[in-house]
Amino acid sequence: xxxxxxxxxxxxxxxxxxxxxxxxxxxxxxxxxxxxxxxxxxxxxxxxxxxxxxxxxxxxxxxxxxxxxxxxxxxxxxxxxxxxxxxxxxxxxxxxxxxxxxxxxxxxxxxxxxxxxxxxxxxxxxxxxxxxxxxxxxxxxxxxxxxxxxxxxxxx
Numbered sequence: 126x127x128x129x130x131x132x133x134x135x136x137x138x139x140x141x142x143x144x145x146x147x148x149x150x151x152x153x154x155x156x157x158x159x160x161x162x163x164x165x166x167x168x169x170x171x172x173x174x175x176x177x178x179x180x181x182x183x184x185x186x187x188x189x190x191x192x193x194x195x196x197x198x199x200x201x202x203x204x205x206x207x208x209x210x211x212x213x214x215x216x217x218x219x220x221x222x223x224x225x226x227x228x229x230x231x232x233x234x235x236x237x238x239x240x241x242x243x244x245x246x247x248x249x250x251x252x253x254x255x256x257x258x259x260x261x262x263x264x265x266x267x268x269x270x271x272x273x274x275x276x277x278x279x280x281x
Contacts, residue, residue, distance in 0.1 A: 128204045130223050133231065134158035136197045137176060142190035152186035154179050156199065179203075181225040189228055200229040 134156035142152045159174045179201055181189055193199065203225040212218050 133200045140190045150186040152189045178222045198231040202227040
């Protein structure tokens with residue numbers, strides 16, 4: 126079977142970084158993608174917007190947290206996955222997400238100069254089992270350390 130997703134969009138919120146019990150970094154953020162077309166019957170321009178939740182792990186999560194912010198344009202490559210959890214009322218819930226394996230920052234030259242985020246990230250290692258990250262934090266942790274990354278550390 127083949128499960129591959131490639132999306133280009135803008136972040137709808139700043140990344141939220143946290144660490145799993147085993148010490149692996151986990152970042153979550155959302156992107157919005159859109160598609161425009163002209164209705165052939167009415168000649169009217171139409172637009173469809175999709176909002177997609179993205180999850181990435183390890184060094185990619187730390188780099189995304191440091192360099193991405195709401196409004197950043199990114200290309201995300203990964204696989205479609207399903208998160209499952211039980212809500213406060215005991216109901217089983219689920220949603221589809223993209224588990225990012227590669228994230229490429231795509232801001233324009235002017236945007237890069239103002240935010241200095243012209244790097245790409247690639248996931249390293251495997252993903253944590255689903256039950257370790259299914260519980261969502263209510264607010265981003267205030268004690269998440271900032272990651273100091275030199276340009277030489279980024280492998281591309």
